Amino acid sequence: MSQNIFVFIEHVRGQVAEISYVMLAAARQLAQNTGGEVAAVLLGHNAQDLGKDFAADRVLYIEHAALAEFTSDAYRVALAALIQDQTPRAVLFGHSSIGMDVSSGLSAKLGYPVVSSCRSFTEDGKYVSQICGGKIMVEGDIPSPTALITMLPGGYKAEQGKSSQAPSVTSVAAPALDGLRVTLKQYIEPEAGDVDIAKETMLVSVGRGIQNKDNIELAGELASALGGSVCASRPVVDQGWLPTTRLVGKSGKLVKPKIYLALGISGAPEHVEGMSESDVIIAVNTDPNAPIFNVAKYGTTVDMFDLLPALTDKVRQAR
Amino acid sequence: MKIVVPIKFVPDLVEELTIDPSGVALDTAWLRLIINEFDDHAVEQAILLKERGGGQVIVSTVEADGSDDFLFTAAAKGADQLIKMTGDFTGVNNHALARAYAELLKELKPDLVLTGVQAHNDLDGSVGPLLAEYLGMPYVGYVAGITLADGSVIARKEYPGGLIAEIDVKLPAVLGIQASEQPPRYVAYSKIRQVMGTAKIEERPNADLNLDGGVSISRMFQPEAAERAEMIDGDADTVAEKIVAIIKEAGVL
Ligand SMILES: Cc1cc2nc3c(=O)[nH]c(=O)nc-3n(C[C@H](O)[C@H](O)[C@H](O)COP(=O)(O)OP(=O)(O)OC[C@H]3O[C@@H](n4cnc5c(N)ncnc54)[C@H](O)[C@@H]3O)c2cc1C
Ligand SMILES: Nc1ncnc2c1ncn2[C@@H]1O[C@H](COP(=O)(O)O)[C@@H](O)[C@H]1O
Numbered sequence: 001m002s003q004n005i006f007v008f009i010e011h012v013r014g015q016v017a018e019i020s021y022v023m024l025a026a027a028r029q030l031a032q033n034t035g036g037e038v039a040a041v042l043l044g045h046n047a048q049d050l051g052k053d054f055a056a057d058r059v060l061y062i063e064h065a066a067l068a069e070f071t072s073d074a075y076r077v078a079l080a081a082l083i084q085d086q087t088p089r090a091v092l093f094g095h096s097s098i099g100m101d102v103s104s105g106l107s108a109k110l111g112y113p114v115v116s117s118c119r120s121f122t123e124d125g126k127y128v129s130q131i132c133g134g135k136i137m138v139e140g141d142i143p144s145p146t147a148l149i150t151m152l153p154g155g156y157k158a159e160q161g162k163s164s165q166a167p168s169v170t171s172v173a174a175p176a177l178d179g180l181r182v183t184l185k186q187y188i189e190p191e192a193g194d195v196d197i198a199k200e201t202m203l204v205s206v207g208r209g210i211q212n213k214d215n216i217e218l219a220g221e222l223a224s225a226l227g228g229s230v231c232a233s234r235p236v237v238d239q240g241w242l243p244t245t246r247l248v249g250k251s252g253k254l255v256k257p258k259i260y261l262a263l264g265i266s267g268a269p270e271h272v273e274g275m276s277e278s279d280v281i282i283a284v285n286t287d288p289n290a291p292i293f294n295v296a297k298y299g300t301t302v303d304m305f306d307l308l309p310a311l312t313d314k315v316r317q318a319r
Numbered sequence: 320m321k322i323v324v325p326i327k328f329v330p331d332l333v334e335e336l337t338i339d340p341s342g343v344a345l346d347t348a349w350l351r352l353i354i355n356e357f358d359d360h361a362v363e364q365a366i367l368l369k370e371r372g373g374g375q376v377i378v379s380t381v382e383a384d385g386s387d388d389f390l391f392t393a394a395a396k397g398a399d400q401l402i403k404m405t406g407d408f409t410g411v412n413n414h415a416l417a418r419a420y421a422e423l424l425k426e427l428k429p430d431l432v433l434t435g436v437q438a439h440n441d442l443d444g445s446v447g448p449l450l451a452e453y454l455g456m457p458y459v460g461y462v463a464g465i466t467l468a469d470g471s472v473i474a475r476k477e478y479p480g481g482l483i484a485e486i487d488v489k490l491p492a493v494l495g496i497q498a499s500e501q502p503p504r505y506v507a508y509s510k511i512r513q514v515m516g517t518a519k520i521e522e523r524p525n526a527d528l529n530l531d532g533g534v535s536i537s538r539m540f541q542p543e544a545a546e547r548a549e550m551i552d553g554d555a556d557t558v559a560e561k562i563v564a565i566i567k568e569a570g571v572l
Binding site: 012013017044069071072073096097098100101103104107108109113114115116117126129130131132133134135136137138139140141150178181182183184185186187188189190191201202227229234235238239240244245247250251252253254258259261264266268279280281282283284287289291293294295296297299300301302303306307310311313314315318319 | 333377458473501535540563571
């Protein structure tokens with residue numbers, strides 16, 4: 001058993017995911033507490049160069065053609081062997097499409113507990129997780145001797161996980177990877193949208209509070225009066241009320257407009273991830289405890305259906 | 320094709336959540352439970368697959384307020400078999416739940432298990448991938464679309480920014496559903512009433528749960544925002560005026 005902190009690096013098509021750097025920053029804090037090293041765990045095919053800008057003490061690199069792109073089966077087998085062999089104090093995974101595919105299975109296989117939705121660590125080395133759509137925080141000791149932890153963004157800056165000095169790379173042999181049951185066929189690019197919401201300076205964003213497809217028009221009128229565009233939270237897109245190209249958040253676009261007007265959006269972490277860097281966030285939500293008010297600069301609990309006609313009117317007058 | 324969909328009930332986040340006197344758990348006295356929204360999508364996806372390729376859809380949940388209603392609703396949408404796990408599951412961790420479900424699934428021998436991708440109150444991983452490991456099946460999550468192939472399925476897995484990975488997964492398998500290909504269908508209450516008269520919920524008692532694998536909590540609290548929003552009070556007109564002023568100040572108007 002060691003006091004080292006492992007960070008499972010996520011990459012897709014040669015691009016390291018932002019969460020990996022966030023985790024490297026988190027791991028540094030944790031390693032200072034345990035007195036161990038930070039090791040970036042990189043799996044891939046001709047991919048060792050991806051680790052050049054990691055703020056880590058070393059890169060543990062596993063090379064194999066079957067690891068070129070992430071698939072849950074091959075990656076799970078390779079990670080299981082590594083973790084079992086090196087028994088770090090903790091392994092950080094993204095609470096993400098990649099990390100969540102493997103972390104729980106590894107917990108069941110290896111018998112090491114997994115802590116979900118961790119956002120940061122306390123100075124004395126406790127995990128702090130964010131649950132219930134951002135409404136509840138949970139704190140506790142990191143399970144011993146080895147813990148698997150899935151990390152949300154927001155607690156550390158990705159910049160802190162980068163370094164201009166390339167860490168040393170230690171190669172680790174891949175285990176046998178045959179009989180794989182999960183294979184990547186191809187990637188499909190997102191469809192190009194009518195407007196690119198990532199480039200807009202004025203966004204009117206609607207959430208489930210909009211209630212139905214017809215009401216989207218109300219937000220549309222306001223947006224056109226403002227010279228901006230309408231975007232949305234996931235439930236609105238999943239209901240088919242707006243196309244996927246308008247989705248803001250973890251599975252959609254990252255937006256940074258000058259004004260982000262959130263109408264009937266609760267402010268779940270998966271949504272906030274995509275809009276928290278907007279210049280000015282104005283939130284309209286009838287629930288005074290909605291987490292959106294923790295990221296917004298201005299807020300109101302006025303019913304959006306009362307506000308929308310009045311606001312559209314006043315904007316038109318102001319033009 | 321035999322498809323099982325396990326259903327979870329979670330606290331409704333629209334309600335106010337309070338922490339009980341222990342300081343490490345939610346106060347359940349006032350908690351309103353609703354279905355995990357991703358499970359609605361999982362049920363829809365299962366029924367779409369059945370409509371396309373035939374087969375049998377089994378929907379299962381642990382006993383909770385509203386679980387019977389949900390099961391009957393699923394039957395009205397097209398589910399063929401309804402199973403309710405009875406026993407005390409309050410505060411049970413996901414590892415324990417997954418083990419209990421694994422026992423059930425070993426008997427049912429499904430080709431495909433569709434879980435919700437996650438629930439908002441997880442602390443020790445998610446049931447889908449845990450279940451897959453206990454059953455020795457592959458797992459792929461963040462799935463929004465499934466096509467049946469020969470001995471496998473093609474799952475469309477979501478990555479950030481709208482990128483999709485098309486993944487071939489050998490059956491039997493567990494998939495974590497993010498969204499169904501169509502919005503979950505609506506069924507009229509009259510149809511649910513009708514089903515209540517004919518459909519049967521099978522009860523399956525669970526006595527001794529092995530609780531290993533949970534995570535210990537020393538404190539639960541509501542986030543103290545570093546900077547909470549400045550609240551704009553007044554009626555709609557007053558608020559609208561203030562918002563216009565803010566937008567003007569930002570130079571967007
Ligand atoms: C893996 C994963 C990825 C995800 N990716 C994304 C993503 O990219 N983007 C995203 O948005 N979500 C994403 N989600 C979903 C996310 O967890 C939330 O479920 C979602 O953001 C909630 O959307 P919402 O705020 O519109 O709905 P809700 O949470 O239901 O909130 C609706 C809000 O409207 C308010 N309201 C109701 N009526 C009115 C009214 N008349 N006037 C004013 N306010 C009103 C309510 O008080 C409530 O707060 C993801 C989830 C998962 C698990
Ligand atoms: N108590 C439960 N009963 C039935 N299914 C569950 C239960 N808990 C989790 N699941 C399944 O696992 C999915 C993900 O939930 P979770 O594991 O809590 O993230 C849910 O959407 C369900 O499909």
